[in-house]
Amino acid sequence: MTTMFKNHEAIQALRGSYGDAGFDILKAPVQYAGQDGWLKSFEGKDVYYRSDTGAPVAVHGKNYRGLQYSEMIDKTRDMLERCELDCTDIKESIEVSHNGAMCKVEYDLPATSFKTPDGDYGSAKVMALNSWNGVWSFVMSLGFKQYACLNSQVMIKNPAGLIKQKHSQQLDVDKGTKHLGKIAGVLENEISLWHEMDGTHVTRNDILNAFGYVAFKDYDGDTQRVADNLLDESNRKNKNLAYMVRQYYHVYRPRMGDTQWAVYNAITDWSTHYKAPEKSKNVIQFKARQAERATLGLQKWLKVA
8 A cells, every 4th residue: 555645654653552541531420429319410510531440530511522642642643644754763652640631642753853053953852732630731742852962942933833722612633733734844943043042142131031931920021030039049939040040051151152042942951851849749740831831931031032
């Protein structure tokens, strides 16, 4: 059988298995025992549970539309099979957490290589997220993994690098995967921006602003707030700020100078390598939120830079 897709063979090798996500989520009406001892239904609510273990994962209303992990994985594989990037030697990683309520799938594309402004090389990454417990919407994102520092770069210029859809009746997985399928152009545009950032000088206030937009959801450009937090050892957010500042001044500034590119790398270093607290119950969720904070913070910073 012949195929028109150049990535058919590489993606076909992945099919047939869903790893730890190899189960369906089923639903049944929520019931409870009344005072008379008879089972009664909780109108408008369904309980969702694993098909293999019977363990419950969530309760939702009638308008909720879930997405099976197998469908998410199949659609992502379909998108990669049809896209313009080279999927030779592609690597797939499937992780499930919270007793099956959350799933993250990552794809590394080592054959799709690009050169960064500082002379490093890296490959494309695609990530898909889904959950049944309401923590994540259905998310697909495009990223870039540098070889030398192993940072997972985020897409900040083109919104096509991130697809996010709620679990409602309007959920359309095909629309999202088709949109992200044009990812070759997205990567080229993003790398062009990185080269612009490499040639853009930054001041002390520029640096503090960048870290402020990542660290604080309500940040409004008050660089003194960032400076004060760096000095306040008792402040919970101080560790995040201190990490980014340390990486900037000790790792990236010596290599890249006082540039937006050095700031960008300090932030993506934090989102990639900063470890979740020991008390964190969900490392997958923690890392996904860090990447989202880095993306949104950098977008806000570049608008005012």
